[in-house]
Amino acid sequence: MERTLTTPLTDEAVAGLRAGDQVLLTGTLLTARDAAHKRLAELLDRGEPLPVELAGQVIYYAGPSPAKPGKPVGSIGPTTSGRMDAYTPRLLDIGLKGMVGKGYRSPAVKEAMVRNRAVYFAAVGGAAALLAQRVKAARVVAYEDLGPEAIRALEVVDFPVIVVNDIYGGDIYEEGRRRFERKVGT
Amino acid sequence: MREIDVARISEAVAQLAVAACCDLGEDVLAFFRSAQDREESAVGRSVFRQLLENARIAAEERMPLCQDTGFAVVFLEIGQDVHLVGGDLEAAVDEGVRRGYTEGYLRKSVVADPFGERKNTGDNTPAVLHTRLVPGEQVRIVFAPKGGGAENMSALAMLKPAQGRPAVVDFVVDTVAKAGPNACPPLVVGVGVGGTFEKVAYLAKKALLREIGSLNPVPRLARLEDELEARCNDLGIGPQGLGGRITVMDVFVEEFPAHIASLPVAVNIQCHAARHKEVVL
Known part of the structure; x- marks a missing residue:
């Protein structure tokens, strides 16, 4: 059973989510991946303002394929989130409320999610053409020179995701695997 | 001439x-259709529904x-x-x-x-x-x-000959376990055994080109493929790593003679977007 949620995310909305919930997101997602995260971290190092406000926002780890004429974006599925782990706790500490990607997060990121009451969602990796249809508009908000790695504000409607890590320490990657695992010899 | x-x-x-980027192979589509009924995990079944819908949109819209x-x-x-x-x-x-x-x-x-x-x-x-x-x-x-996410989870080991078949099996299963959700399961797993350092990686890559559901013509290797498939699915990783029975679509093993001192094994991980097309001129 899917539920709908609107971004930016509130503390109340996040508190109602549990690992394994299927959710449809509507509102703004900010794309950022390796290169954009590196630049954001460098600005934080220098104490300079970021090109985009992150409080309450949801970052989508994605770099789309080129948009065809008349389309807001090309295919746009999630990339592997773990590559952003080194930068993520600092972004959570300044108010980032959600992330959409795929794959494991580090213990430091999971700890920062609980501390800051933020959630990590998975989108279905490789469902990039389907996910593109849920993107109604897109504009570059920073780092246009990075091409597919630029920060874009995506306006999405009913964007399908699954809660991986909730604010209570729940983790569907661990729980799901435990439920279906068969030990050798059993 | x-x-x-x-x-x-x-x-x-x-x-x-x-x-290759827009039209998923019929073997993969057939696997998804059957898997959306077979998978025991409800969220896993919804993953297969999304992947089938995705393949339809990609083919119709000519999108990757x-x-x-x-x-x-x-x-x-x-x-x-x-x-x-x-x-x-x-x-x-x-x-x-x-x-x-x-x-x-x-x-x-x-x-x-x-x-x-x-x-x-x-x-x-x-x-x-x-x-x-x-x-x-x-x-x-x-x-x-070849996408980056799955390629990043691939691995190669120069095992000792004394370690033999059990070590080959363990290395393949461990590599799939470590790949977990990162490599976008259900996976195709290409395994090379034997040869030299570069040859074994090539064998693993070549193995990924086989048709889903095909068996190695050498009975000894076909049995190994079946065992590896069962062991990988027993991991419980499931579609997209969210838990489930179907972690791999198939495991393909390609073999080559090895040096008397060596037992090289390579595991090339392929995400569910198992893309390849060919033509003969």
Whole structure:
């Protein structure tokens, strides 16, 4: 059973989510991946303002394929989130409320999610053409020179995701695997 | 002796690049259809429904199945009675990649200076090109774009001969376990055993080109494939790593004789977007 949620995310909305919930997101997602995260971290190092406000926002780890004429974006599925782990706790500490990607997060990121009451969602990796249809508009908000790695504000409607890590320490990657695992010899 | 202009190879590579990225193979589609009923996990079944819907949209809209349209890996089998004319073969393959990725709105995902500036080459070149001379007067081109997420979870080990078959099995299963959700399961697992350091990696890559559901013609290797498939599925990782019975679509093993001192094993991990297309000129 899917539920709908609107971004930016509130503390109340996040508190109602549990690992394994299927959710449809509507509102703004900010794309950022390796290169954009590196630049954001460098600005934080220098104490300079970021090109985009992150409080309450949801970052989508994605770099789309080129948009065809008349389309807001090309295919746009999630990339592997773990590559952003080194930068993520600092972004959570300044108010980032959600992330959409795929794959494991580090213990430091999971700890920062609980501390800051933020959630990590998975989108279905490789469902990039389907996910593109849920993107109604897109504009570059920073780092246009990075091409597919630029920060874009995506306006999405009913964007399908699954809660991986909730604010209570729940983790569907661990729980799901435990439920279906068969030990050798059993 | 038959003459083939390398411009025809450029043209074929460009067309194969777009077809591979937009049209999922019938073997993979058939697997998804059957899996959406078989998978015991409810969220796993919903993953397969999304992947089938995704494949339909990609084919109809001529959009890439996955935004990661990969490194361009090209296998060329060149008949030894073919005379290639009209220019440099490797440049012709790169020209095909350039055209396919630009005209097909495919993502350019290749950077030069990999541990430095990491500057995008802008046209997804160069290709990784594997050529082989074979009897005859035809050229067979296989285009297999390889995404980064699954490639990153691949692994190679130089085992000790005394460790034998059990160590081969454990290494494959451990590699799939570590890949978990990162590599976008359900996976195709290409396994190379034997040869040298570079040969075993090539065998694992080549194994990924087999049809889902096919068995190795050597009974001993077919049994190994079945055992590996069962062991990987027992991990419980499931579609997208969210838990479930179906972690791998198939495991393919390719073998080559090894040095008396060596037991090389390579595991090339392929996400569910198991893309490859071929043509014979």
